[in-house]
Amino acid sequence: MLWNMIDSIYLTLKKYIEGRENVRKILANSSWLFVEKAIRLVVGLGVGILVARYLGVEQYGMLSYAIAIVALFSSISSLGLDVIVVKELVEKDSLSDIVDTAFVLKLSAGFVGYFFVLISIVLLKDLYDPTTVLVIIIALTIPFKSFEIIDLCFQAEMLSKYSVFVRSATYLIMALVRVFLVVMQSTLVMFAIVMTIESIIATIGMYWIFKKRGSSSLGLKNFNTSLAKELLMNGWPMALSAIFVLINMEVDKIMIGGLYGNFEVGYYAIATKLSQIWYFIPMVIGMSVFPTLISKRNSSVKLFKLKLQKIYSFLTLSAVIISTPFILFSDQIVITLFGDQYMSSGKMLAIHIMSLIFIFHISMRARVFLLEGLVKFIAIDYGMLVAINIILNLLLIPSYGGIGAAIASLLSWFVSAIFSPLFNSKASESVQMFLKSFTLNAITK
Numbered sequence: 001m002l003w004n005m006i007d008s009i010y011l012t013l014k015k016y017i018e019g020r021e022n023v024r025k026i027l028a029n030s031s032w033l034f035v036e037k038a039i040r041l042v043v044g045l046g047v048g049i050l051v052a053r054y055l056g057v058e059q060y061g062m063l064s065y066a067i068a069i070v071a072l073f074s075s076i077s078s079l080g081l082d083v084i085v086v087k088e089l090v091e092k093d094s095l096s097d098i099v100d101t102a103f104v105l106k107l108s109a110g111f112v113g114y115f116f117v118l119i120s121i122v123l124l125k126d127l128y129d130p131t132t133v134l135v136i137i138i139a140l141t142i143p144f145k146s147f148e149i150i151d152l153c154f155q156a157e158m159l160s161k162y163s164v165f166v167r168s169a170t171y172l173i174m175a176l177v178r179v180f181l182v183v184m185q186s187t188l189v190m191f192a193i194v195m196t197i198e199s200i201i202a203t204i205g206m207y208w209i210f211k212k213r214g215s216s217s218l219g220l221k222n223f224n225t226s227l228a229k230e231l232l233m234n235g236w237p238m239a240l241s242a243i244f245v246l247i248n249m250e251v252d253k254i255m256i257g258g259l260y261g262n263f264e265v266g267y268y269a270i271a272t273k274l275s276q277i278w279y280f281i282p283m284v285i286g287m288s289v290f291p292t293l294i295s296k297r298n299s300s301v302k303l304f305k306l307k308l309q310k311i312y313s314f315l316t317l318s319a320v321i322i323s324t325p326f327i328l329f330s331d332q333i334v335i336t337l338f339g340d341q342y343m344s345s346g347k348m349l350a351i352h353i354m355s356l357i358f359i360f361h362i363s364m365r366a367r368v369f370l371l372e373g374l375v376k377f378i379a380i381d382y383g384m385l386v387a388i389n390i391i392l393n394l395l396l397i398p399s400y401g402g403i404g405a406a407i408a409s410l411l412s413w414f415v416s417a418i419f420s421p422l423f424n425s426k427a428s429e430s431v432q433m434f435l436k437s438f439t440l441n442a443i444t445k
Contacts, residue, residue: 033288036164037280040171047175048273049337051191054182057341061266063188065257066134067195068250069121073113074142075239075246081106084234084370085152086290100222102231103149110143117142124258130188137192141199149218150210155287162213166205174198237375241366244382248389248412249276252405255393260401268402270338271348278322278356282315282363290367297371308368309433315360316437326353344402351406358413361434369427377427381420388412 052060085102117139125132151163174194181190207218253272257265289311296304326333330353331346338345369378389412396404417434421427 032161032164033284036168037284039168040280041277043172043175045277045337047178050182051178052270052338052342054185055188055191057266058262059188059266060269061257061262061264062131063134063191064253064269065262065265066131066138066192068253069124069135070117070138070142071246071250072243072254073117073120073139074145075113075242081231081238082148082152084231084238085149086155086287088231089153096222097224097227099149099153100218101224101227102152103146103218104223105228105231106149107143107146110146113142114139133189134192137189138195140196144199144203147203147206147218150206153210160287162209163206166209167202170198170202170205173201234375237379238370240379241375241382244379244386247386248382248409251386251390252393252397252409255390255397256402256405259397264401267342267344268348268405270334270342270345271352271402271406274326274333274337274349275353275356278319278353279359279363281318281322282360285311285315286364286367293367293371309436311364312361312433313437313439315364316357316434319356319360323353323356326350348402348406351403351410355410355413358417361417361437362413365421365430365434368430372426374424374427377424381416381427384420385412385416388415 055063081102085098088098117135121132121135125135151160154160154163174197177194177197178191181194210218249272253265253268256268289307293304293307296307327350330350331343334342334346334349366378369375389408392408392411393405396408398404400407418431421430
């Protein structure tokens with residue numbers, strides 16, 4: 001009986017995919033991206049547990065604080081161009097102009113971002129503070145992010161397998177190096193150095209494949225000044241949005257570090273680690289379906305909305321399924337994985353992971369708003385998100401520490417999902433679609 005049901009589902013899916021080249025490409029591309037994220041989920045969690053247990057709460061808190069500082073400024077190097085560049089590559093023919101122009105812009109912004117990191121950490125910490133050394137080392141990864149333009153080219157062609165292969169191979173090698181560092185009882189600085197080396201190796205690998213496929217060299221050769229102005233004009237709202245999102249994700253750790261100390265950062269970092277590892281799901285789905293959504297949006301608005309509702313519903317269902325066990329058994333999960341020393345992370349995790357329902361939706365919604373020409377509203381929306389989160393953090397962290405930060409994060413994402421779109425007539429429909437996504441028939445319809 002069960003076998004017949006499985007066989008029937010398989011035949012139905014096979015029949016649906018056959019003759020639909022676009023669907024086949026999306027599934028293949030999504031599969032590669034999910035493979036990468038699965039590797040990072042399993043290996044990253046396993047090695048992360050080992051490293052967290054070895055470093056202890058305080059040192060793990062210091063490393064997490066340093067990563068948070070760098071993450072804030074690394075968003076500058078993207079200039080909000082990623083989604084826009086993919087859209088341009090799908091719709092236009094002058095690929096070399098787009099690629100070179102975006103690369104030069106991102107590389108320049110990368111060096112600016114590194115400079116601001118150095119200024120910020122000197123202002124926040126003593127020059128000889130161990131955290132300052134960690135930040136300076138990890139921040140070296142920022143300029144290399146400009147080479148992510150290669151990945152955007154593969155995304156536009158639905159050939160993410162090349163990016164996946166390089167990043168996954170590099171990640172696995174560096175995971176073994178991290179295990180070796182634990183066995184050898186290495187210093188905290190060595191773990192920061194490994195992060196920078198990983199970025200360099202991945203960049204070299206991506207560039208090698210890029211050249212192997214016959215692509216031209218990245219540089220000033222095809223840089224187009226007018227195109228650069230156009231990308232920046234279209235990209236500045238997305239740049240602000242990217243910065244706001246990263247601020248929202250990392251500012252809590254920085255504020256906890258300033259108001260509570262490294263130990264509380266360590267507890268909170270474990271909670272967010274177990275929560276944020278699931279953020280790849282809407283990102284992978286969004287990257288894979290975005291080219292198809294562009295096509296459907298241009299051909300039929302009705303079909304576009306039907307497709308979009310199914311995606312929203314699938315993401316909501318996924319978030320509910322993932323978060324429920326963590327909400328119910330957060331203490332047991334944390335103690336089992338990280339040990340009794342991180343027991344305080346349990347309650348933080350139970351609260352923070354509730355945000356998945358809103359984050360999954362908002363991640364996909366941002367891409368849709370881009371298609372609808374609502375790039376400025378995206379920036380305003382995320383700006384409100386950050387403002388609410390910072391205000392709530394200031395009110396809650398002094399009294400409740402990491403638990404207060406988790407509550408602040410949850411409430412800020414809730415406001416962004418439910419209330420922010422109501423201030424724009426074009427965006428307000430997303431609230432209705434989000435609420436409708438909780439009904440199962442929205443997926444099967």
